[in-house]
Amino acid sequence: MAQDSLFGSRERLAHHQPLAARLRPQRLEDLVGCAEILGTGAPLRRLLDGQRVPSLILHGPAGSGKTTLATLVAHAAGHRFMELSAVNSGVKDVRDAITTAADRLQMQDQRTVLFIDEIHRFSKAQQDALLPAVEAGTITLLAATTENPVFAVIGPLLSRSIVVKLSPLADSDLSVLLERGLAHPSGLSGQYTISNEAHASLLAISDGDGRRLLTILDAAAGAAESNERAVIELSDVQAAASRALVRYDRAGDQHYDVAHLFIGAMRASDADQAMHWLAVMLRGGEDPRFIARRIAIFASEDVGPAEPHVLSLANAAASVTDRVGMPECAYALAQATMACASAAKSRAVSDALSTALERVDSGQTDWPGGA
Numbered sequence: 001m002a003q004d005s006l007f008g009s010r011e012r013l014a015h016h017q018p019l020a021a022r023l024r025p026q027r028l029e030d031l032v033g034c035a036e037i038l039g040t041g042a043p044l045r046r047l048l049d050g051q052r053v054p055s056l057i058l059h060g061p062a063g064s065g066k067t068t069l070a071t072l073v074a075h076a077a078g079h080r081f082m083e084l085s086a087v088n089s090g091v092k093d094v095r096d097a098i099t100t101a102a103d104r105l106q107m108q109d110q111r112t113v114l115f116i117d118e119i120h121r122f123s124k125a126q127q128d129a130l131l132p133a134v135e136a137g138t139i140t141l142l143a144a145t146t147e148n149p150v151f152a153v154i155g156p157l158l159s160r161s162i163v164v165k166l167s168p169l170a171d172s173d174l175s176v177l178l179e180r181g182l183a184h185p186s187g188l189s190g191q192y193t194i195s196n197e198a199h200a201s202l203l204a205i206s207d208g209d210g211r212r213l214l215t216i217l218d219a220a221a222g223a224a225e226s227n228e229r230a231v232i233e234l235s236d237v238q239a240a241a242s243r244a245l246v247r248y249d250r251a252g253d254q255h256y257d258v259a260h261l262f263i264g265a266m267r268a269s270d271a272d273q274a275m276h277w278l279a280v281m282l283r284g285g286e287d288p289r290f291i292a293r294r295i296a297i298f299a300s301e302d303v304g305p306a307e308p309h310v311l312s313l314a315n316a317a318a319s320v321t322d323r324v325g326m327p328e329c330a331y332a333l334a335q336a337t338m339a340c341a342s343a344a345k346s347r348a349v350s351d352a353l354s355t356a357l358e359r360v361d362s363g364q365t366d367w368p369g370g371a
Contacts (some may be wrong), residue, residue: 018214018215018218019181019187019188019214019215019217019218020210020211020214020215020218022186022187023177023180023181023184023186023187023214024068025068025072026072027072028048028072028073028076031065031068031069031072032065032169032173032176032177032210033064033065033166033167033169033170033173033210034065034069034166037164037165037166042164043056043162043164044056044069044073044164047073047074047113047140048073048076052137052140053140053162054160054161054162055134055139055140055141055142055143055157055160055161055162056140056141056142056143056161056162056163056164057119057141057143057144057145057149057153057158057161057162057163057164058070058142058143058144058145058164058166059144059145059146059147059148059149059163059164059165059166060144060146060165060166060167060168061146061166061168061208061209061256062146062209062211062212062256062257063168063169063206063208063209063210063211063212063213063256064166064167064168064169064208064209064210065166065169065210066117066144066166067115067117067144069166070115070117070142070144071083071115073142074113074115074142079110079111079112079113079140080101080104080110080111080112080113081112081113081115082097082100082101082112082113082114082115083114083115083116083117084097084114084115084116084117085116085117085118086116086117086118086119086120086121086122086126087117087118087121089116089126090126091125091126091129094126094129094130095129097114097139098114098129098130098132098133098138098139100112101114101133101138101139102133102138105138111139111140112138112139112140113139113140113142114130114139114140114141114142115142115143115144116130116141116142116143116144117143117144118144118145118146119143119144119145119152119153120145120146120147120152120153124154127153127154127157128154128156130157131156131157131160134157134160134161135160141157141161143161146256149161149163167208168207168208168209169206169208169209169210170208171203173210174202174203174206174208174210174213175199175203177210177213177214178194178199178202178203178213178217181213181214181217181218182194182217188217188218188221191221191230192221192224192230192231192232193230193231193232194220194231194232195231195232195233195234197233197234198220198232198233198234198236198237201234201237201238202216202217202220202237205237205241207260207264209256209257209260212257216237216240216241217232217240218240219239219240219241220232220236220237220239220240221236222240223235223236223239223240224236258277258280258281258284259281259290259294261273261277262274262277262278262281262291262294262337263294263298265277265341266298266302266337266340266341267298267302267345269341269342269345270341271337271338271341271342274337274338274340274341275334275337275338278291278333278334278337282326282327282330282333288321288325288326288329288330288333289318289321289322291321291333292314292317292318292321292333292336293318295314295317295318295333295336295337295340296311296314296315296317296318298314298340299311299313299314299315299336299340300349300350301347301349301350302340302345302346302347302350303340303343303344303345303346304345304346304347304348304349304350305346305348305349306343306344306345306346306348307343307344310336310339310340310343313335313336313339314336314339314340316332316336317329317332317333317335317336320332321333
């Protein structure tokens with residue numbers, strides 16, 4: 001059977017699979033945007049080199065490659081790999097996995113990496129069930145979450161783990177995926193090219209999410225085909241993006257897609273569009289506390305010192321959301337959304353904090369300016 005050098009046998013890839021699934025890398029070297037976290041001395045690199053490491057929590061936005069990275073790292077390190085999804089696994093599943101791992105360690109002297117996707121969906125009881133095995137080293141926990149681990153993971157488990165932060169993909173990384181999607185035999189097989197305007201729009205809409213980029217690219221190619229064109233135009237990308245977000249699913253990818261569009265609209269100072277995406281989330285049953293957190297983050301990260309009072313308004317909206325709940329808290333969320341969208345923008349706080357963190361992370365713990 002012929003093998004594809006990057007992605008495995010084409011014969012094993014059903015044509016009806018989404019483009020992102022067909023192009024899922026099967027080798028670590030084919031991942032994009034992961035060079036830093038796989039570098040010498042990094043926890044994931046130590047795991048790859050067969051060293052014992054604490055449990056790891058991969059924290060990053062949707063489409064940044066957490067699940068693919070975890071799977072490839074565990075297999076490349078030669079450990080036995082077990083996977084649970086927090087969406088459909090219970091305490092019994094966790095205990096059964098730990099028992100299997102303990103038996104394997106005792107009888108075969110082989111360690112097990114237990115990967116739990118979307119660990120933020122695990123209840124406290126489910127996370128508590130992991131603690132004894134993590135503490136004893138029976139398993140190496142490799143978990144993934146899109147939520148801040150400080151809020152999503154119980155303290156005792158978090159304190160026994162190293163958080164590995166994955167960033168949204170850079171435009172250069174997205175461009176690599178885009179070209180791969182267009183050219184690869186398991187992708188669009190070179191049947192289409194893309195205009196410069198469509199290329200730029202697709203990168204902007206994707207907002208660092210590789211899966212979203214490939215999903216919209218696939219749909220845009222379909223739109224071009226319907227118009228009997230071999231060139232994907234801007235109109236194809238726009239139509240594909242709209243169709244991809246018609247249905248809002250707070251338990252699926254649209255949860256993050258719409259949140260990105262909501263933030264993007266506020267960033268673009270488009271209050272009407274921001275209100276539209278807020279309404280989509282509210283009508284879709286989104287947790288209003290999730291929305292309130294995103295607004296508060298935006299008020300500091302994107303508005304910042306340009307209009308400092310907006311953070312107070314965002315904080316007040318979060319407080320109302322906690323005290324009042326839906327549906328009445330929607331008014332406070334709408335007021336804060338309008339304020340964020342209408343406000344002047346400054347990333348001075350974000351830039352200053354990033355610079356300081358980079359300096360400390362590089363080992364410069366003394367103030368460089370002296371006493």
